[in-house]
Amino acid sequence: MSTQNKMPYNCREATFLIEKQIISSISIKQQHKLKSHLEACFVCEIFQQQSLLINEMFKNHFFTKDADLPELDKNFKQTLEKRIEYELNRK
């Protein structure tokens, strides 16, 4: 891209600031420069959208019932129950 050299920040710096801005805050000057970068660079714009999507996945979906997670087996639970019973009686 011939416009790259005139853009504020390169993509490595821009993606760093995108991440920082999502979690915390960046200076007003940085915000302006990042905005100009994103207006000129649709690729980093895609990065930003996908980054937000990934964060949302972690916040919401991982705890829903349809998440494909392993389950505890009965044996483990029974052994653990016995252990607790034993510990309680020991006291």
Place this chain on the structure above:
Amino acid sequence: MPAVKRIEAGTLSSTSLDPQNWVNKYADYLFKYAFLRIRDQDLAKDLVQETFLAGLKGLAGFSGRSTERTWLTAILKYKIIDYYRKESSGLANTKAIVKVEEIQDSYFESDNGHWKSEHVPKPFKVVQDPLHDKEFNRILQACMTKLPALWSSVFTMKHIDEEKTEVILAQLRLSSANFWVIIHRTKLSLRDCLQKKWL
């Protein structure tokens, strides 16, 4: 004075703590909680067991200000952080970090810092609702397992637990500069992994 829980002749004279039913009531929840944060089934099981045993030892310290589940979760959380610390200080982790950093340096052109053509972000496969797409979730979880332990710990504490940054810095003994580098690199890795695997 906090309500002190006593165990008399093997029975618990407490209105709020009921260890005989802990496994039945909380084992699945705690296991899921641990597994999502450390991604290792055997280790998650060990931590659930350790949590209950620590809970039994600390029955007297339960003040009744939180629910039984919250109290047990807090114990588990402490054990997970302990595990993160151990994991992230090991030599294996240092090697893993170096390896991922080498891969990552190839994302951007070394002279001007712009995306290399083979790593340029492209739109993901379009699905109606990626937030509830099982396959997307499965791949994202698989991508998480490829991260160095310290990176996934930081990322999990920030995005699943929504911990304050200061808390993460203190608990994992990280500098602020290091924290931001990790956050950035983790996201670059995860996004790239998703792009490659979610076709």
